[in-house]
Structure formats: structure tokens, C-alpha cells
Amino acid sequence: MPFIADLQKYKSLSIVGMDKNTGKTVCLNYVLSRLRNMGIKTAVTSIGIDGERVDQVFGSHKPEITLYEGMQFITSEKHYNTRQLLSKVIDVDTERTALGRLITAEVLCSGKVLLSGAGTTEKLRRQINAFENNNIDITIIDGALSRMSLASPSVTDAMILCTGAAVSPNIRQLIVKTRFTFDLINLPAIENHELANRLSQHTAGLWAVDNDGMIHDLEIPSVFLLEKSTQDIFSHGNTLYVSGAVSDKLLKYLSTKKNIAEQTLIVRDFTKLFVTPEVYAAYTKKGGRIQVLQQSKLVAVCLNPTSPHGYTIDSDDACLRLSEALGVPTWDVCKIKQ
Amino acid sequence: MLLKDVLAIENGFKYCIDELNIQSGVGRNYLMNLRWQTRPQDLELEWNFVEEILQQMLNSETQKLISKIQHKLGGIHNIKQTILNIENGDLLDDVQLFEVKNLALLSIEISALSEEAGLKHLFLVPDLSEVLSILDPDRNNIAHFYIYESYDPRLGEVRNNLKQLSNKLNDIRTTLSESEISDYEAQITEIYNLNQSIEEEVRKTLADKLSRHTLMLKAALERLAYIDLSIAKAEQAIKWQMSKPDTNHTHTAYTELFNPRLKHALTERKQRYQNIDIDIKEGVCLITGANMAGKTVLLKTMGIAQMLAQFGFFVPAKSANISLVDKVVFCIGDEQNEMNGLSSFASEILKINEVIQDSRRFKMMILIDEPARTTNPTEGKAIVQAIASTMNDKDSYTLITTHYSRLGIDCRKLRVKGFADSEITGTITPQNINQYMDYTLQEDTSDNVPHEALRIAEILNCDPQLIATAKNFLEN
Incomplete structure (x- = not known):
């Protein structure tokens, strides 16, 4: 029974995919089937539209989610009315989504349902809190498309990363890409907790941190305006904090600076990094370092050997090589059930 | 002339309206559709209603109860469409029935709180206890809803079978072949469909029973919206x-x-x-x-x-x-x-x-x-x-x-x-x-x-040359 015991430590778990069709739903079904009978009160929801019977992008088969007696879930009114299970309504949200209001319900007899959830991570956070207040032990969020934002440690405590043939049918490429995401997830958190706490208060802009841990406003509201600024961003030392998104552009810009080997760039968490492997590699190779305020807890890496185009890779080989490359076990979601 | 039509005429007026602490969507809706009143007796009624609430709010104990009422009002959803569906004799799904039950429960709770606050004679919340008894056959008094087993004696048995079979499949699924799983799933679907058809019959009965209460439901929704708005008015009157x-x-x-x-x-x-x-x-x-x-x-x-x-x-x-x-x-x-x-x-x-x-x-x-x-x-x-x-x-x-x-x-x-x-x-x-x-x-x-125009220009430290020239022109 791989990694399930670890889940008891967390209040919330996100299941995110590196791409579509990387087996998030199969993985979720596995986790739910294991949590059943473990006496862990579980709630499930998703972000955005997901759980469609037929995949919205490729039109391929997509498994529904099986929920068990006693579990709670949130889905839209439309999907609630098409459920294939017995459940009771316990709350109805006033806000409307494209698929109607969000319904919170409790399963009376196990069966299948399509999940669709909140559109924003902010709303998701509120739902997780509400479940926690209702004595739910763990809330599991099914990711949509390749959205990573829900894996932010400010939203969910832990995550499962799904990868697979959909990312690349070439195992070597698949490993390179997965390894890159894995590295970002495992970026080290800054050691100074007190500083991390102070930095997290700043929700916008670019900030400098000097050697005494003092934070200085560089008065650049967004890193996208960096080039327009004439200010020396390293006048307070070599450490910068960016509260928002970080793109290739910023890393390239920083790579051109002469103090690149001494630089430390602090970001909120790995979901704020929108960088390509090449630019990231160039930045780190020159000596640049990236740290996060909060590190994400990666519980497991799961692999779906089948791509939506019908191509299947050798699962055993891929799992083995991924496990070696990442240094953590990787599970085939299709075989994990046995 | 409705309030929403004149809201944008003056920003200071809009400010007063925007600052009202209204809890429910129906309350806001009621506010936007307020009519311009020109008869003193109509306005007296409105103002007196607010005045009575206001007087009660000055008492800190009653104030607490009114806060509780406001909290409950925040849970009121606008179910006008559902009430229309009942009137049309449509069958309601679980979510709609939940909403009707929620309204019944909240209005009963608000009525009880207003009695405690000595405002029952004023608030006059329509009594929805008959609606509640339709939707709460087990007398649980909580806002959960599904088609309860007590609605139909057959439901208990069907659902037991469904549970047993589902649990069995869940337990032994990993030992079964694909076709065996399919057989189980087919059986489960069959029982599930039986459950659905019994539920359908129950829904018909419920729709029929509820159709006798649509006037009361509408009245309750309207009254609660009015109470929500009136409390907000009184609150603002005190605060400002x-x-x-x-x-x-x-x-x-x-x-x-x-x-x-x-x-x-x-x-x-x-x-x-x-x-x-x-x-x-x-x-x-x-x-x-x-x-x-x-x-x-x-x-x-x-x-x-x-x-x-x-x-x-x-x-x-x-x-x-x-x-x-x-x-x-x-x-x-x-x-x-x-x-x-x-x-x-x-x-x-x-x-x-x-x-x-x-x-x-x-x-x-x-x-x-x-x-x-x-x-x-x-x-x-x-x-x-x-x-x-x-x-x-x-x-x-x-x-x-x-x-x-x-x-x-x-x-x-x-x-x-x-x-x-x-x-x-x-x-x-x-x-x-x-x-x-x-x-x-x-x-x-x-x-x-x-x-005083020039004096003000002077006070505001405008260019002395300009002011002197202006005075010169004025004198000549």
C-alpha cells in the first residue's frame, strides 16, 4: 500500500498533473479506494471543470471518480444531478459557476460522480478550511489540466505529481521534463523563518533583502517593469524577493549581472515559477540560486504510461528510470491497484 | 420610480445605499426595487418599523439577538425560481428541495429569535413549520436533504441491497476480472435505477404537498428580505x-x-x-x-x-x-x-x-x-x-x-x-x-x-501680480 500512510499527516492534498492525461483521476481513485475503511474522514473537490466523462480536450475516455460511504464532496449542480451514487445535500453555495452552484454533499452509498469545483485557489482555500472545521481529516483536490497553482503550499499541505506518456512519449525526454518540475518542487525553503514570515506579508513587487535581514522596497511594482527601472537592484546586497510570478525574462536579466554567482532569488513557492528548463539551467549553472518561502511536500510521483494519442511507453522501465533520476519511488497508476 | 433607477443620479446617495449592511441577496434585491413613496401614511409605516427595530437595538441583549437574526438572514437564498417550479407542478431535484427546507428552517429559527427579542409581533415571519415537516420527515431539524427512507418503505430495502453489493464489489474488486466487475456494476446500476424510480414517485408526492404552500413560501421570502433591509436601515440610522x-x-x-x-x-x-x-x-x-x-x-x-x-x-x-x-x-x-x-x-x-x-x-x-x-x-x-x-x-x-x-x-x-x-x-x-x-x-x-473671489485667491497664495492686476481692473 504505497504512500497512503503518509497522507494521514496532512490536512489537504492536491493531485496535479504535468500535462493533461497524466493519470490524475486514476491516481485519485486509487487514493480514495485506499482511504476507504481507514477511518480517515475524507472530502474531495476539484478546481475548475474536471471529471468529465469524456476528456474535454482530446475526447478520449476518462474515468469517473468513485467515492465511498461517509466521504464528502463538492461538485457543481449540473454534475450533482448526474451522479451515480446516493448522497445527501449538506450545503449549497450562493455563487454561480458555469455549471451552476457548488453543492457540498455526503455519500450515503458508494458510487461515481463527476467533479467540478471552485474557479479560484482563494475559494478552494475557503472550502478546505470549511471542511477542516467540519471535522474532515483530509481534503483532496483533483487538479484540472496542468494547473499547478493548487499545489502551492499556501493552498494544500501536500501534493502528488502525475506525469506520463502525455508529457513525452520519449522516456528520456519525459525524465528530463519531470526532473525539472521535481527540482522546482524541491527548491529549498529559506532557513530564516522569521524573515520568511516578514517577506510573505508583501504581496506585490520586487524587494531587496540585505545582510541583516532588512527588507527594502525597490519600488518596482512588477518584475515586468524591471527593464524600465534605472535603480541598482543590488544596492542592498545580493538577495532579491519577488512576491509574484517569475518568468524567463527575469532569470535572463539576472543572469547578465556580474554578481550572478552570489545571487539568491527568493520566490513565494514553486508555483510562482513560470520558467523553461533551459533558462533555469543557464541561471543555476552560472551560480544563481532560487529559494522559496515555503517548500511543497511531494508525497509521490505517479506515472500514466498511456498518452491521449494512444501511445504507450514501457511502464516498468519508465518507473524504474524515473525513480533513479528523482531519487523517490514512482508508481504506475494503472498497476498500483493490484 | 424604483431605487435602482435613481441610484446613479448622485454619488452621495449611492454611498448611503452601498453602506447598508444587508445580509441576503433577496434583501439587496428588495432594496433595489424599493418604490419612491409620496404618501405620508405609507412612509410613516416604513419609518415606524425602522424606529421600533432601532429602539430594540439600543438594548444590548436584544442587539445580540438581532445580530443572530442577521447571521441567519445571511443564509437565505433566493429561491423564487424554485417556488415557481413548484407552482408549475415540476418535480424538484435534491438541491431544490434542500433550498426549500433551508428556507423553512431559517424562517422558523428567525421567528424564534424574534420572539426571544420581543420583536415577533413586529417581524411577523410567516410560519413554515408545515413545509418543514414535509421535508424533514425524521424531525432532525438540520439543513441536510435527500429522499429519506421514511418517505417510502421500499427505499430502505433497495438501498440496503445497493450498499451490500457496492461494498462487496469494493472489497473484492482487485480479485475480479474485467467481465466480473462489469457484471457487478450492471447489477448495481439496476438496483440504483430502481432506487431512482422510487425516488421519482416520492418527488411527485412532495411536489404535490409543497404546491399547497407556495403562497406562504413567497410571503416568507419577501418578509425576510424586508426584515433584512429594515434591520440594515436601523443599524445605519444608529451608526450615523x-x-x-x-x-x-x-x-x-x-x-x-x-x-x-x-x-x-x-x-x-x-x-x-x-x-x-x-x-x-x-x-x-x-x-x-x-x-x-x-x-x-x-x-x-x-x-x-x-x-x-x-x-x-x-x-x-x-x-x-x-x-x-x-x-x-x-x-x-x-x-x-x-x-x-x-x-x-x-x-x-x-x-x-x-x-x-x-x-x-x-x-x-x-x-x-x-x-x-x-x-x-x-x-x-x-x-x-x-x-x-x-x-x-x-x-x-x-x-x-x-x-x-x-x-x-x-x-x-x-x-x-x-x-x-x-x-x-x-x-x-x-x-x-x-x-x-x-x-x-x-x-x-x-x-x-x-x-470674495479675490480674497480667496489671495488666501490660497495665488500670484500677487495676478491679484493686483485683477484689483486694478476692478477699480477701473
Whole structure:
């Protein structure tokens, strides 16, 4: 029974995919089937539209989610009315989504349902809190498309990363890409907790941190305006904090600076990094370092050997090589059930 | 005329509406559809309702209960569509039935709280206990809903079978072949469909039973929306120290009238706000005074207070005795519409023209800020004279601010006192100038207006050369 015991430590778990069709739903079904009978009160929801019977992008088969007696879930009114299970309504949200209001319900007899959830991570956070207040032990969020934002440690405590043939049918490429995401997830958190706490208060802009841990406003509201600024961003030392998104552009810009080997760039968490492997590699190779305020807890890496185009890779080989490359076990979601 | 139609007319009025602490969507909806009232007896009812709540809110114990009621009101959903569905005899799904049950439960809880608060006779929440008993057959009194087993004796057995089979499949799924799983799933689907068809029969019975209560459901929803709004009105009246107006047919008078938005903005900046007393009679009242003496604010505030009163709110004053009108018209001059190709003068004069025509049919409050100020002073003055003499014998209340003197019209004149020279101690800046202004209104029998424009320019430290040149021109 791989990694399930670890889940008891967390209040919330996100299941995110590196791409579509990387087996998030199969993985979720596995986790739910294991949590059943473990006496862990579980709630499930998703972000955005997901759980469609037929995949919205490729039109391929997509498994529904099986929920068990006693579990709670949130889905839209439309999907609630098409459920294939017995459940009771316990709350109805006033806000409307494209698929109607969000319904919170409790399963009376196990069966299948399509999940669709909140559109924003902010709303998701509120739902997780509400479940926690209702004595739910763990809330599991099914990711949509390749959205990573829900894996932010400010939203969910832990995550499962799904990868697979959909990312690349070439195992070597698949490993390179997965390894890159894995590295970002495992970026080290800054050691100074007190500083991390102070930095997290700043929700916008670019900030400098000097050697005494003092934070200085560089008065650049967004890193996208960096080039327009004439200010020396390293006048307070070599450490910068960016509260928002970080793109290739910023890393390239920083790579051109002469103090690149001494630089430390602090970001909120790995979901704020929108960088390509090449630019990231160039930045780190020159000596640049990236740290996060909060590190994400990666519980497991799961692999779906089948791509939506019908191509299947050798699962055993891929799992083995991924496990070696990442240094953590990787599970085939299709075989994990046995 | 509905509140939502006039909301955008004046920002200060919109501020008062936006600041109401309304809990429910139905309450906000009710607010937006409030009607402009012109009959004193209708308004008395509204104001008295607010007054009674307000009195109860002053008692801290009752206040707590009212807060609880507000919290419950926050859970009310707008289920008008569902009620319509019941009326049409449609079957309701679990979510809709949950919503009806939720309304029934909340209204019963609110009714109980209002009894505890001594407000039951006032709130008169329609009794939905029969609706609740339909949707809560097990008497759980919690807002959960599904088609309970107690609705139909067959449901228990069917669901037991369903559970047993599902659990068995879940337990042994990993040991089964694909086709064995399919067999199990087919059996489960069959039982599930049986369950659905029994549920369908129950839904029919429920729809039938509920259809006898649609009037009560509508009444409850409407009443709760009204209570929500009225509590918000009372809360605002206490917080802003507003008062319940009296009505009469001949004049409109306030003591310590204030403009809520401006007062709050100034208070926030720790600046002084001066309430004012005013009493106007039918016909025209000219308002004169130096620049920066708050004449425009006065016009706006008069309009806001009148509108609040006629939509059933308390007014921002210590006391008020008002004459009800058919409508309030603002000609404040921010309505220049270049998009229509009209100059500021053209759009202003067209608006005034409309007002004058309307005044033959309606009793109005007309607020005109410095009419004809954007054209040449010779004709401009004549236009103001014409407006004033035309409106003076109408039964509308026309307030006109102006800088033109010697209009020669026999109408009421009020003058803002203006600068209190004796008070000036330090340096005057555009930021603190309002500290030295006395906004008190006084009767003015002369036909002259204050000539303080240059003085104010001086106080504001404008170029001395400019001021000297202007004085030179003035003397010659």
C-alpha cells in the first residue's frame, strides 16, 4: 500500500498533473479506494471543470471518480444531478459557476460522480478550511489540466505529481521534463523563518533583502517593469524577493549581472515559477540560486504510461528510470491497484 | 420610480445605499426595487418599523439577538425560481428541495429569535413549520436533504441491497476480472435505477404537498428580505445618528443636516465637518456665498436627504420635517455631455427647460447649481432671473446657488456666512481652508452677493501680480 500512510499527516492534498492525461483521476481513485475503511474522514473537490466523462480536450475516455460511504464532496449542480451514487445535500453555495452552484454533499452509498469545483485557489482555500472545521481529516483536490497553482503550499499541505506518456512519449525526454518540475518542487525553503514570515506579508513587487535581514522596497511594482527601472537592484546586497510570478525574462536579466554567482532569488513557492528548463539551467549553472518561502511536500510521483494519442511507453522501465533520476519511488497508476 | 433607477443620479446617495449592511441577496434585491413613496401614511409605516427595530437595538441583549437574526438572514437564498417550479407542478431535484427546507428552517429559527427579542409581533415571519415537516420527515431539524427512507418503505430495502453489493464489489474488486466487475456494476446500476424510480414517485408526492404552500413560501421570502433591509436601515440610522422625519405640506426643514459621505471622509482625515440648519418653503430660495462655502454640497445634501426619506430611510440630520415631492431633480452641472456634441451650457439649459415643463405637472425638489455660469454674464444673469421668477410661484421647492447679484427677484435668499476672519490664526492652505469657513446659513435681505473671489485667491497664495492686476481692473 504505497504512500497512503503518509497522507494521514496532512490536512489537504492536491493531485496535479504535468500535462493533461497524466493519470490524475486514476491516481485519485486509487487514493480514495485506499482511504476507504481507514477511518480517515475524507472530502474531495476539484478546481475548475474536471471529471468529465469524456476528456474535454482530446475526447478520449476518462474515468469517473468513485467515492465511498461517509466521504464528502463538492461538485457543481449540473454534475450533482448526474451522479451515480446516493448522497445527501449538506450545503449549497450562493455563487454561480458555469455549471451552476457548488453543492457540498455526503455519500450515503458508494458510487461515481463527476467533479467540478471552485474557479479560484482563494475559494478552494475557503472550502478546505470549511471542511477542516467540519471535522474532515483530509481534503483532496483533483487538479484540472496542468494547473499547478493548487499545489502551492499556501493552498494544500501536500501534493502528488502525475506525469506520463502525455508529457513525452520519449522516456528520456519525459525524465528530463519531470526532473525539472521535481527540482522546482524541491527548491529549498529559506532557513530564516522569521524573515520568511516578514517577506510573505508583501504581496506585490520586487524587494531587496540585505545582510541583516532588512527588507527594502525597490519600488518596482512588477518584475515586468524591471527593464524600465534605472535603480541598482543590488544596492542592498545580493538577495532579491519577488512576491509574484517569475518568468524567463527575469532569470535572463539576472543572469547578465556580474554578481550572478552570489545571487539568491527568493520566490513565494514553486508555483510562482513560470520558467523553461533551459533558462533555469543557464541561471543555476552560472551560480544563481532560487529559494522559496515555503517548500511543497511531494508525497509521490505517479506515472500514466498511456498518452491521449494512444501511445504507450514501457511502464516498468519508465518507473524504474524515473525513480533513479528523482531519487523517490514512482508508481504506475494503472498497476498500483493490484 | 424604483431605487435602482435613481441610484446613479448622485454619488452621495449611492454611498448611503452601498453602506447598508444587508445580509441576503433577496434583501439587496428588495432594496433595489424599493418604490419612491409620496404618501405620508405609507412612509410613516416604513419609518415606524425602522424606529421600533432601532429602539430594540439600543438594548444590548436584544442587539445580540438581532445580530443572530442577521447571521441567519445571511443564509437565505433566493429561491423564487424554485417556488415557481413548484407552482408549475415540476418535480424538484435534491438541491431544490434542500433550498426549500433551508428556507423553512431559517424562517422558523428567525421567528424564534424574534420572539426571544420581543420583536415577533413586529417581524411577523410567516410560519413554515408545515413545509418543514414535509421535508424533514425524521424531525432532525438540520439543513441536510435527500429522499429519506421514511418517505417510502421500499427505499430502505433497495438501498440496503445497493450498499451490500457496492461494498462487496469494493472489497473484492482487485480479485475480479474485467467481465466480473462489469457484471457487478450492471447489477448495481439496476438496483440504483430502481432506487431512482422510487425516488421519482416520492418527488411527485412532495411536489404535490409543497404546491399547497407556495403562497406562504413567497410571503416568507419577501418578509425576510424586508426584515433584512429594515434591520440594515436601523443599524445605519444608529451608526450615523440619523433621525426619523416628520412630514408636512408647506416646508422642508432640517436641524444639523449632514452629508454622510463628505462627513465620513473629513472625519477620517480628522477634519471638521459642520452640520447645518435649513428651512425652505415652496417657491425659490437663492443660496449665495463665497466660493468654497459649500453651496454645491448643500444642494446635493438636500437632494440626498429627500431621496432617503422618500424611499423609507431615516435622514442624516438631528431632526427633520419634510414636505414630500414627486421627484428630486439635480442640475449640478457635471452632466456636460461632449459625446452628444452638447456644450456645458446647452446641456444645462435643456435640463432646466425640462424641469420647468415638469414643474407644471409635478411637485418637485429642484436643485440648480449656478445656472448659466458658462455663458456671458449679461445674458446669464437674465436667464437666472427668468428661472427664479418662473419657479417662484410654483409649489415645487427650487434651490438655486448663484454668484449673480441684484437679481431683483422677490424670493427667499440664504447666504452662507463664509470666512470667519477673527478665527484665522495660522497660515491658510487649500488643505485647511475649510477649518476657517463658517457654513451657517443666514437670511439675506440685501440683493448683493459676497465679493470674495479675490480674497480667496489671495488666501490660497495665488500670484500677487495676478491679484493686483485683477484689483486694478476692478477699480477701473
